[in-house]
Amino acid sequence: YHMKVGNQDVVDVIMCPNPHDEPCFEKFTFTPRKILPKETPCYVLQMMHHLNFLEDFRIKQETLIRFILYVKKGYRELPYHNWLHAFSVAHFAYLCLRNFQLIERGYLTKLEALAYFVSCLCHDIDHRGTTNSFQQQSNSVLASLYSSEGSVMERHHLSQTLCILNTEGCNFLESLNREDYRRCLDLIKDMILATDLATHYKIHSRQLTMAEEGYDRTSSEHRYYLCGLLMTCADLSDQTKDWTETKRVAQLIYSEFFNQGDLEKQMGKEPANMMDREKASIPDHQVEFLTECCLCIFRILAVIFPSAKILVGAIKRNIICWKSSKDTFNKLCLEGKTSYEVLI
């Protein structure tokens, strides 16, 4: 049957190469951004088949496909916070589920695993390429809706996700019993809200304590902290890939940051240095972000899952590359290039 959603026909989604034929698809070194955008919905479906979600939760394939296509359509054409970011975050979740055996070893229940994968896919829906503080500064509609609770953008991503689930023919969770359905929506809420970096900074020390004490499967706090950690790691997973990928992703992120800085200047506001294309020193800021934020988070992950050590190693390599790129950056900036021009 043919149902048009956006510019992709449902039938296309089913017919695509089987990613599992490519062994490295299952490895942390695989870079999901190299997959053709038009093939990504099919890969999402394949990953969910491989995680056995359709069988475990009696999910109708055609409903799931419609949901995936609506989620993809929900992302804007932005340099970074677009569908390909969501797809790469969901792919990292898939890698964690498979490589850390999160279900088999009881870290996550099957329902938590489903919520984790779906939350990654939906965690930035309808992003505008601007930060939570920019929502406040610009008195955006979203700020008026959500600023009293905080995590403005994340609450919007959650609300967009629930709207799609309530769209005719898109509720792939419909065969869950009432209790599982309610639990799954609560998990999706916790997980999407956990992607607010400010929330991560608040609970980071307790996540470290949890890792050092040893994960307690009976503790609801531990389960919440683990979900938050897995979401933030997935959101930052571009930083665990090779240098070429990391450099290209940084260029996309700063393209969004500098666009926001331009908007702030037009509003008569002084942008933060990292948002100001005239003042930002990308290598310095990236060394700081990777060292202060990414390295810490993935070190906690590696305490719980020792095989995640390779991800910590990849981040360390990228930090070294940013440090060595500083000389090149400074030399070229002396020749009058902005740090962004050096990056592209």
Ligand SMILES: COc1ccc(Cl)c(-c2nnc3c(C)nc4ccc(C(=O)NCC(C)C)cc4n23)c1
């Ligand atoms: C987990 O949630 C998010 C949300 C948004 C973004 Cl862009 C990212 C993210 N993903 N990759 C990166 C890289 C390579 N560098 C970054 C440098 C600064 C910031 C940042 O948000 N600084 C705080 C200030 C804006 C208040 C985020 C960065 N980032 C992660």
Ligand SMILES: [Mg+2]
């Ligand atoms: Mg986000």
Ligand SMILES: [Zn+2]
């Ligand atoms: Zn994100």
